[in-house]
Amino acid sequence: MSEQRQPAAGADYALEALCGRIYERHRDTIKVQKPHVAVANLVRIVEAVLTLSNRHGFHATTLRDLSRAAGISMGGLYSYFDGKDTLLLMILEQVADAVIEALEAVPEPVRADPAEHLAWLIATHVALSETMQPWFVFAYMEAKAFPPPARKAAVASELATERMFAQVLEAGVRAGCFSVADVDFTATLIKPLLQDWYVKRGKYRKRGVNAATYAARVSDFVLAALTPRPAAESETPLPPKASLPVGKASTPRNPTRKRKVD
Amino acid sequence: MSEQRQPAAGADYALEALCGRIYERHRDTIKVQKPHVAVANLVRIVEAVLTLSNRHGFHATTLRDLSRAAGISMGGLYSYFDGKDTLLLMILEQVADAVIEALEAVPEPVRADPAEHLAWLIATHVALSETMQPWFVFAYMEAKAFPPPARKAAVASELATERMFAQVLEAGVRAGCFSVADVDFTATLIKPLLQDWYVKRGKYRKRGVNAATYAARVSDFVLAALTPRPAAESETPLPPKASLPVGKASTPRNPTRKRKVD
DNA sequence: CAGCATCGAACGAACGCTCGCTTGACTTTT
DNA sequence: AAAAGTCAAGCGAGCGTTCGTTCGATGCTG
Structure with missing residues (x-):
């Protein structure tokens, strides 16, 4: 199973490994005993649900579609999760875990230089x-629509990665190699740049931009914005008045019209 | 209706005005004749569907929920659209139109200076x-899930705004006030920064960041990244090898297992 | 031949959507 | 001016369909 494992991180982000972790985490609800059978089928289920959901949304994906795409009967699916929501949760958890785990495995020599x-x-x-x-x-598009546990976890995960960026920025400011007005705000701005890669990956693909190139360009862009300028700090004075017209105090806040029956 | 209209653009982005435009655009399918009645009810329908959809997703929003929230009966709703999909389309169109219209109304003096x-x-x-x-x-979250016409329109709209940014960047490069390696790519990076404002507006609200402040900060950040540096062009040589472990050539690309019946 | 794993028909609930009916403001008739 | 007629507008029970979920029958395997 392991063989060409690069860092000593000990984590593997291949489909099968991820499904293995899902299996271990949900041993109690998964009714199939034999691990190799269970993981193999989880792979097919997860692969199918990701494909279908990313095309039409999780809610619009029916278990009948999933059954056909995964090659597992309706009843069979219920040996692996006890309801549609649980399936959603399985995937969300795995993503959140992977992000934190991957970003925390920063090599010591790299940590030395903030840039x-x-x-x-x-x-x-x-x-x-x-x-x-x-x-x-999947996690990005479906996180909002679901039960409090999943929502909380997603928000917490996002804040955690944001804090990692903020800490690096702060270290850079202290070391004098970054010039940042508001560390937290700037850290927040980095996140959407990372999300754009996977949310609109198709667009970048079409333009011949691959992952490594994208990362390099974003790094250039961000570091350019952070690098202290010699003098002439020309902070934008304030945005040019770009007020949109919004027809007086319209928009009645309480348009409750009585119905016949309540 | 109009009164405190700032630019001479002639566009109004209040809820009522937007619904008025929806009414005009869909006169043929909307069965209600009297404009003031139709627009008033469209306001209640649109307000309700935006609220419900942004909470649980459009697909998860049932017409019964919508009926209750808008105070209009099930049958009544069908006087305003001929199906759930049409309701989605009405809103998507309006957003795309508003963006292009607003961004194209750039004042002549402003256009002179790229920054x-x-x-x-x-x-x-x-x-x-x-x-x-x-x-x-709504447009951002639901655009992917729907019929080709809506999808095409959304993608086209996004590309249009992106091109506007690219043109400004190009003008700035020619004028010598911007230093950009890849104009198109940089233009692409600006979009997600704008999207973050409305997608995660709650987060910024909680931190006391309002729209004007956000815009100013993003402008600062972007302009800082574009401003030519005196010397020392330290392009990031290439990203530090950040390869993730992906357990050998796993991820079977074709895990099709035969079913009993096809 | 156990018993684990899988199957797929069946079920109740909830969906999008329809349609015959009621309502009420306005017009016409007497 | 009162009565009768008209029709846009709104209503909500009910239609057929499809959803998530269940469960007894049926392999398959050691």
């Missing part, structure tokens, strides 16, 4: 979201 | 997406 550390975080995140692209898209 | 033009585009986009926040979130 290099930042570039490493960006490159690692892009590489991870490239390997697990369908998972990331 | 100012860029800041104006950012500020205008943020201001528009602030005014129409639920619409933007």
